[in-house]
Amino acid sequence: xxxxxxxxxxxxxxxxxxxxxxxxxxxxxxxxxxxxxxxxxxxxxxxxxxxxxxxxxxxxxxxxxxxxxxxxxxxxxxxxxxxxxxxxxxxxxxxxxxxxxxxxxxxxxxxxxxxxxxxxxxxxxxxxxxxxxxxxxxxxxxxxxxxxxxxxxxxxxxxxxxxxxxxxxxxxxxxxxxxxxxxxxxxxxxxxxxxxxxxxxxxxxxxxxxxxxxxxxxxxxxxxxxxxxxxxxxxxxxxxxxxxxxxxxxxxxxxxxxxxxxxxxxxxxxxxxxxxxxxxxxxxxxxxxxxxxxxxxxxxxxxxxxxxxxxxxxxxxxxxxxxxxxxxxxxxxxxxxxxxxxxxxxxxxxxxxxxxxxxxxxxxxxxxxxxxxxxxxxxxxxxxxxxxxxxxxxxxxxxxxxxxxxxxxxxxxxxxxxxxxxxxxxxxxxxxxxxxxxxxxxxxxxxxxxxxxxxxxxxxxxxxxxxxxxxxxxxxxxxxxxxxxxxxxxxxxxxxxxxxxxxxxxxxxxxxxxxxxxxxxxxxxxxxxxxxxxxxxxxxxxxxxxxxxxxxxxxxxxxxxxxxxxxxxxxxxxxxxxxxxxxxxxxxxxxxxxxxxxxxxxxxxxxxxxxxxxxxxxxxxxxxxx
Amino acid sequence: xxxxxxxxxxxxxxxxxxxxxxxxxxxxxxxxxxxxxxxxxxxxxxxxxxxxxxxxxxxxxxxxxxxxxxxxxxxxxxxxxxxxxxxxxxxxxxxxxxxxxxxxxxxxxxxxxxxxxxxxxxxxxxxxxxxxxxxxxxxxxxxxxxxxxxxxxxxxxxxxxxxxxxxxxxxxxxxxxxxxxxxxxxxxxxxxxxxxxxxxxxxxxxxxxxxxxxxxxxxxxxxxxxxxxxxxxxxxxxxxxxxxxxxxxxxxxxxxxxxxxxxxxxxxxxxxxxxxxxxxxxxxxxxxxxxxxxxxxxxxxxxxxxxxxxxxxxxxxxxxxxxxxxxxxxxxxxx
Numbered sequence: 001x002x003x004x005x006x007x008x009x010x011x012x013x014x015x016x017x018x019x020x021x022x023x024x025x026x027x028x029x030x031x032x033x034x035x036x037x038x039x040x041x042x043x044x045x046x047x048x049x050x051x052x053x054x055x056x057x058x059x060x061x062x063x064x065x066x067x068x069x070x071x072x073x074x075x076x077x078x079x080x081x082x083x084x085x086x087x088x089x090x091x092x093x094x095x096x097x098x099x100x101x102x103x104x105x106x107x108x109x110x111x112x113x114x115x116x117x118x119x120x121x122x123x124x125x126x127x128x129x130x131x132x133x134x135x136x137x138x139x140x141x142x143x144x145x146x147x148x149x150x151x152x153x154x155x156x157x158x159x160x161x162x163x164x165x166x167x168x169x170x171x172x173x174x175x176x177x178x179x180x181x182x183x184x185x186x187x188x189x190x191x192x193x194x195x196x197x198x199x200x201x202x203x204x205x206x207x208x209x210x211x212x213x214x215x216x217x218x219x220x221x222x223x224x225x226x227x228x229x230x231x232x233x234x235x236x237x238x239x240x241x242x243x244x245x246x247x248x249x250x251x252x253x254x255x256x257x258x259x260x261x262x263x264x265x266x267x268x269x270x271x272x273x274x275x276x277x278x279x280x281x282x283x284x285x286x287x288x289x290x291x292x293x294x295x296x297x298x299x300x301x302x303x304x305x306x307x308x309x310x311x312x313x314x315x316x317x318x319x320x321x322x323x324x325x326x327x328x329x330x331x332x333x334x335x336x337x338x339x340x341x342x343x344x345x346x347x348x349x350x351x352x353x354x355x356x357x358x359x360x361x362x363x364x365x366x367x368x369x370x371x372x373x374x375x376x377x378x379x380x381x382x383x384x385x386x387x388x389x390x391x392x393x394x395x396x397x398x399x400x401x402x403x404x405x406x407x408x409x410x411x412x413x414x415x416x417x418x419x420x421x422x423x424x425x426x427x428x429x430x431x432x433x434x435x436x437x438x439x440x441x442x443x444x445x446x447x448x449x450x451x452x453x454x455x456x457x458x459x460x461x462x463x464x465x466x467x468x469x470x471x472x473x474x475x476x477x478x479x480x481x482x483x484x485x486x487x488x489x490x491x492x493x494x495x496x497x498x499x500x501x502x503x504x505x506x507x508x509x510x511x512x513x514x515x516x517x518x519x520x521x522x523x524x525x526x527x528x529x530x531x532x533x534x535x536x537x538x539x540x541x542x543x544x545x546x547x548x549x550x551x552x553x554x555x556x557x558x559x560x561x562x563x564x565x566x567x568x569x570x571x572x573x574x575x576x577x578x579x580x581x582x583x584x585x586x587x588x589x590x591x592x593x594x595x596x597x598x599x600x601x602x603x604x605x606x607x608x609x610x611x612x613x614x615x616x617x618x619x620x621x622x623x624x625x626x
Numbered sequence: 627x628x629x630x631x632x633x634x635x636x637x638x639x640x641x642x643x644x645x646x647x648x649x650x651x652x653x654x655x656x657x658x659x660x661x662x663x664x665x666x667x668x669x670x671x672x673x674x675x676x677x678x679x680x681x682x683x684x685x686x687x688x689x690x691x692x693x694x695x696x697x698x699x700x701x702x703x704x705x706x707x708x709x710x711x712x713x714x715x716x717x718x719x720x721x722x723x724x725x726x727x728x729x730x731x732x733x734x735x736x737x738x739x740x741x742x743x744x745x746x747x748x749x750x751x752x753x754x755x756x757x758x759x760x761x762x763x764x765x766x767x768x769x770x771x772x773x774x775x776x777x778x779x780x781x782x783x784x785x786x787x788x789x790x791x792x793x794x795x796x797x798x799x800x801x802x803x804x805x806x807x808x809x810x811x812x813x814x815x816x817x818x819x820x821x822x823x824x825x826x827x828x829x830x831x832x833x834x835x836x837x838x839x840x841x842x843x844x845x846x847x848x849x850x851x852x853x854x855x856x857x858x859x860x861x862x863x864x865x866x867x868x869x870x871x872x873x874x875x876x877x878x879x880x881x882x883x884x885x886x887x888x889x890x891x892x893x894x895x896x897x898x899x900x901x902x903x904x905x906x907x908x909x910x911x912x913x914x915x916x917x918x919x920x921x922x923x924x925x926x927x928x929x930x931x932x933x934x935x936x937x938x939x940x941x942x943x944x945x946x947x948x949x950x951x952x953x954x955x956x957x958x959x960x961x
Contacts, residue, residue, distance in 0.1 A: 168772050169653030193653060195771040199763060215763065217773040217803065232650060244761040244807070248838065254773055254804030255761060288766075292710065325710075326766045 076234035077173060077189050083158035083236075084175045084228055085109070085149070086124040086182035087133075089117040090388065097176030097187070097227025098123065098147065099236060101268065103157045105131075105149035108264055108271075109226030110241045111138050112208065114145035115373075119405065120393045123149050124185030126156075134396045137271035138404045140373055141279040141363065142335070143208045143241050144264055145226075146271035148408075150392045158228060161235030163214065163260035170194045174218040174240050174256065176227025187227070192218025200328045200335075201242065201257055209279065211335025213257045214238045220256025229258040237261050263336035269534055270338045270513025274408035277513075278369050280339040280360035286316055286330055294324050296347075302567060304359035310347055317346040317353065321529050339363065340537065341515045344525045355526075357519050366402065413511035416536045419555030420492065423578075424585035429495045430612055433584070437605035444603050448490040455483050457601065471544040474564050480571030480595040481545075485562035488540055488547045489573075512537040517550045517559050519572060519594065556586070569596055581608040652818065656755055657772050659820045662708045662737040664770050666759045667693050667729075667812060669703040679762040681770065681813035681826070682729065685740065685852055689733035691715065692852055693812035694828055695725040705731060710767030719855040722933065723918045724794055724843060725828065726851045739814070744845040745821035748799055752777040756805040756842075758813020758826055770813070775803025775840075777823075783841075790830045790839065795918045795943070798841040799824050805840045806830070815842040824848065868935040874927070876936060876957040878902040881913075881924055888923040893944075905953045908946065915943035 085098035085107050096113030100106070107123070114121065114135055121133040136146040149155060166172075174190045181188055196215035203209040216229065220240050229238035238258030245253060270277055283303025289295045294316045299306050316324045319333045320343040337343060339362040346355045364372070389397075400406035432449035442458030453464045455476065462475045464483050474481040491507050516532035518525060535550040535558060546566060550559040556578050562571045572595070575588035591603040663683050671678030682693030682705060691705060703715045718728035748754075754777055759770045779800040783792060801815065806829050813826040824842030831838050874881060878900020882892045891913040896903050913921055916930040917940050934940055939956040 167650075167654050168657045168769060170650050193650075193772065193774045195773055196763060196769060198768070215771060244763070248807075252804070253807055255763070255771065255807065326768075328765065328768070 073191075073232075076230070076232065077175070080158065080173065080228070080230045080234045081126045081175055081187055081189070082156035084126065084187045085133075086177040086185050086187055087113055087117065087147075087226065088122040088124065088180065090120050090122055095122075095177060095180050096223055096225040097240070099226075099228035099239065100149065100155045100157050101160065101236070103155050104153055105133075105155050106136065106268075106272065107133070107147050107149060108239055108268065109145050109147060110239065111140050111143045111145045112241070113226040114138065114147060115140075119397050119399075120389050121147055123147070124182060125149075126185065126187065128185055130185065132390055132393050134393045135405050136408045137274050137277065139267050139271060139277040139279075140369070141203075141209055141277070142259065142263065142267060143210065144239065144259060144267055144271065145404075146268065148396070150396065158230075158236040159234065160265060161231055161233075161237045161261060163237045163262045166194055166197060166214065166231060166237055168194050168197060171232040172216055172218055172237065173230045174216065174220055174224055174227065174258075175230065176224040176240065178219070178221035178223040180223050188224075190219040190224075192216045195255070198329075198332055199257065200332050208242075209335055210242055210257050210259060212260055212263060212332035213242075214260055216256050216258065217254045218256060219252040219254075220258075221252045222250050224256070239264050260336070266337055266341070268514075269536075270340075270515070272408060273412055273511050273513045274403050274405045274410075275513070276369065276373070276402060276404055278339050278362040278364050278366075280334050280337050280341065281363040282330075282334060282345075282358065283361050284310060286327055288327050292325070294327060294330060303361060305345070305356070307569070308356040308358055309354060310345070310356070310358075311349060313349075315348045317348055319343060319345050321526055334360070338513060338515065340512050342518055344518065344529050357525060370402065409511055412536070413509060413538065416511060416538050416551055416555070417492075417509065420538075420549075420551060420557065423555060424493050424587070426494070426584060426610055428612075431494055432611050433490060433494070434607075434609040434611070435605055436607045436609070437603050439601040439603050444601070444605075446486055448486060453483055453487040453490070455486065469543050470564075472564050474568070474571070476600075478595055479593055479600045480569055481562045481564045482571055482573070482593055482600070484545060484564065485547060485560055485571050485573055488542060488545075488562065489549075489557070489560060491542075492538075492540060492549065508541045510539045510541070512539045512548070515550075519597065556588075571595055571600075584608050584610045653755070653772070653774070656816060656818065656820045657757070657769070659737075660755075660757050660814065660816055661769050663739055664757060664759075664814070665691055665693075665705040665707055666762075666764065666770070667691075667698060667703060667705050669698040670700040671698055677762065677808045679759060679809045680811050681758040681760075681809065683812070683814050683825075684736045684738035685728075685849075687734070687736050687738055689713075689731040689736055690718070690738075690852075690856075691729040691731065692825065692848060693727055693729060694825070695720040695722070695727040696811060696828060699727055699729075703729060705729065706766065707736070708767065708769070719858075721851040721855055724796070724847060724851045725792075726825070726843075726848060726855070728852060728855050739822045739845075741849050743820075743822045744849065745817050745819075745823050746846075748777055748780060748817070748823050748844070750777050750779055753818050754801060754803075754815050754823055755817075756801070756803060756810070756813060756815050756826060758805070758807075758810035760805075760807035760810035760813070762809050773803045773805060775801045775805070778802045780844075790832060791920070792828070792830055794827065794843065795915060795920075796847060797844050798827070799844055800839065800841045803840060804838075805842070806838065868933070870936045872931045872934040872936045872938065872940060872957075874931065877955045879907060881927070884924040888925075891921060891924050891927045901955050901957065905955060907944065907953060911944040911946050911951075913942055914945055914950070915941075917941055 083100045087098050087109060088095040094116050098107040098109035101108055119135045123131045123133045131149045131151055133147045133149045136148050138145045172192060172194055175187045178188050195217050199213045199215050201210035201213060220243050224240045227240050228236050229240050231237045238261050240256060240258045242257040244255040283300040283305050284296050285298035286294050287297045296312055296314050299312055318324055319330060322333055324330050339360050342357050342359050345358045396407050397405055398407035403409055430450055435446040437444045445456040447454040451466050455462045462483050464487055470484050473484050475483045514534040515537050516534055518529055535552055538549045540547045544565055546563045548561045549557050552558050557575050559574045574592040577589035578586050579589050580586050587608055589605050593600040665682045667680045667682045676697055680698045682691045685692045704712060705715055706712050713731035715729040715731055718730050720727040754775055756773045757770050764770050777799055783795050783798045805826055810826050811828045815823040817823055822845045824844045825848050826842050878897035879893055879902045880895035882894040893909055893911045896907050913927055916927055919930045921927045921930055939954055941954050944951045
């Protein structure tokens with residue numbers, strides 16, 4: 001009723017205004033007063049009424065907008081809940097939260113949630129079902145762990161967002177299992193805003209470091225750990241894991257931290273390797289100088305950064321495509337990458353500004369890392385607990401020192417090895433492969449066989465016999481070891497994991513995880529870094545040499561990097577233009593050989609020829625050519 | 627012209643209305659416009675659980691900073707601005723009632739809160755945002771933490787007499803967000819338009835329930851206090867006591883003999899025709915506050931009075947049976 005009356009008064013006020021315009025009043029004392037009234041009182045009245053009527057108008061308008069935003073929120077949350085995992089330890093004593101990132105059941109959680117649970121976890125989902133899960137890999141420094149839910153293949157995976165795009169003030173939802181309330185597996189939802197981004201939180205106590213993390217005022221309580229943080233459109237932007245509590249006890253005080261999803265996804269592929277992961281170091285210590293520039297105050301002369309020219313007192317300008325303006329900035333960046341990655345780094349010395357791609361190193365030694373882990377993941381003791389761990393879990397668990405679950409390492413390694421070998425049609429160790437082509441200037445011939453590897457570029461010929469050790473061999477000169485790289489490549493493709501021709505030595509292959517392939521020889525490193533793609537990385541060790549193979553989703557080897565000894569400058573070969581060659585398989589037509597950021601040769605392959613060595617024909621034929 | 631004004635005021639009215647539903651994009655704007663006005667304050671502390679940091683904000687373009695009066699300001703104090711510049715500060719003064727302190731840095735052009743940026747009529751149920759460097763999370767040029775909540779109540783802190791250990795007993799704006807954390811004191815509470823609602827106070831814990839209060843001191847009071855400090859009216863640097871302090875006998879009050887460590891300050895006698903008797907102060911009244919400072923013993927009464935000049939008017943809060951009374955006393959009323 002009041003509302004109506006207000007509008008009537010407003011309307012009257014307005015009609016007076018219109019009236020006034022038409023009849024210009026004479027300046028009598030009465031009309032003057034009326035004018036004054038109109039000039040000041042009427043608008044004042046209108047303002048007052050407008051303000052008074054606001055709450056009423058609000059009531060009329062808000063419900064529609066509220067209803068809409070609420071409806072969209074409800075929809076987003078009901079979808080996001082499906083990927084949330086409520087974790088309980090099998091003894092019922094502990095637990096936390098998790099989030100499914102892959103429909104086959106891979107889920108992320110915190111290391112500090114998964115670790116006390118051991119290798120077997122109970123996971124409740126929104127559908128009311130309890131699933132068995134097995135530990136896959138752990139990252140104790142970054143407080144991440146990968147688990148796999150068993151007994152299903154069409155789990156609801158969260159859609160992954162980009163945590164670099166979030167802003168302070170954005171709405172977010174934390175979903176999880178605070179105080180282990182979700183005994184009916186229905187997760188708890190809390191809502192808040194992003195309070196801060198790019199936060200750096202020091203390792204608390206032992207190892208746990210939260211670099212580049214997200215701060216939110218959405219309630220994060222004990223038990224929310226490992227659970228997802230979603231943005232307003234239901235995309236996964238972080239893994240909740242920590243809060244500031246201090247004297248107020250372990251309950252939310254409006255300050256929760258989530259590991260950024262970009263960091264988690266940098267590690268996710270590598271977590272699937274079943275390993276115990278470390279974090280990265282640059283091999284240099286920096287400090288913010290008095291001029292607020294970030295300078296190198298200590299550098300390890302054995303580090304890749306040093307080899308690539310970084311020196312004491314150089315100013316760090318950017319790393320991994322982000323500007324460095326404080327020590328925390330660099331810590332934030334380094335903390336988000338696994339140690340086997342390479343990142344672009346720009347620095348300035350008195351002379352010039354340089355962009356390098358630097359190979360990161362492990363922040364801890366393997367021993368140091370294992371020592372700091374406590375308690376260690378429990379080993380399965382079949383004699384003591386024959387019934388406590390179900391068969392489905394035992395089938396997927398293999399204990400080995402240095403690994404969280406060796407079963408998953410083997411699973412991934414075999415997947416990649418088999419994938420690679422599928423591309424060749426004659427996987428036999430006695431096959432001899434002849435490659436003919438040309439470099440920019442010369443002819444190119446390579447003969448890869450069991451007894452030896454032969455290489456001829458122009459008039460220069462090189463051979464590696466089966467008996468000689470691979471270590472420290474870097475022929476041809478200025479290639480970093482192309483001859484050896486091709487030997488290992490052949491063995492990986494055709495030998496079923498054994499370099500039989502090399503005195504029966506085993507070729508040890510290890511699945512490292514996933515990582516991008518970037519190197520400084522390229523133009524636009526920055527753009528390439530931004531658009532980086534992660535490849536499976538398979539590490540092959542023979543004698544003292546190491547070769548990393550970068551394998552894409554079609555199991556094509558896109559690049560290989562050979563180290564004649566662990567700290568050597570590497571020989572990089574980029575394989576491209578894969579084509580099918582009759583009787584041999586899908587193989588690359590272009591080899592780009594790079595050593596010390598310079599192209600050694602770009603080989604254009606004309607033909608591949610496969611012959612069995614014992615018929616002798618091929619060898620004679622080649623010899624005849626010479 | 628008049629019509630235009632009228633329409634304009636209605637448009638403004640609608641704008642205010644739509645502002646009550648705050649979108650993510652708008653929060654981003656609030657954050658961006660407020661951050662440059664904030665500083666991180668560093669000083670004494672860092673031992674036995676005392677934090678050595680708190681928050682503050684500019685109140686003049688030439689580098690005047692308001693913050694909370696606390697142990698952090700006991701020694702040399704430095705501030706870091708939103709863009710990462712670091713300054714040593716000069717102590718201007720403080721108001722013991724509000725526990726507001728003013729610091730000064732040598733600067734010329736800072737974004738600041740002013741009287742113009744005060745939200746005049748905060749209301750219960752209003753959406754609000756706190757910005758502070760709680761827990762000292764942000765360092766250097768990193769942004770201070772933003773939190774969202776609602777104004778839960780606008781009330782007086784002394785409504786719960788003695789329950790909080792606070793010198794301040796005036797109007798407070800209570801919020802539902804957990805704003806008052808270590809280091810948050812001196813931070814700001816703003817509305818959806820970035821208007822200044824108040825300054826986050828020190829951490830206060832209710833003595834009986836052990837719950838923490840989340841509140842701020844209203845912007846109006848803060849600016850009154852700032853003006854008073856600047857004009858020298860309330861420059862009470864606690865380190866310098868007045869030469870001629872206030873004494874209760876000057877206004878005609880005699881307290882019970884101070885025999886115990888914590889003798890409760892009961893009135894033992896009131897001299898006839900004295901300012902106290904004119905104010906109807908009676909035998910057996912218990913003094914609870916002197917100038918908004920809680921006093922639990924005669925010693926504390928004397929300590930509180932020793933900071934006040936004899937010529938000033940003081941306010942005391944008394945308990946008489948179940949009643950709580952506020953009285954203003956001055957020895958000059960005698961004449």
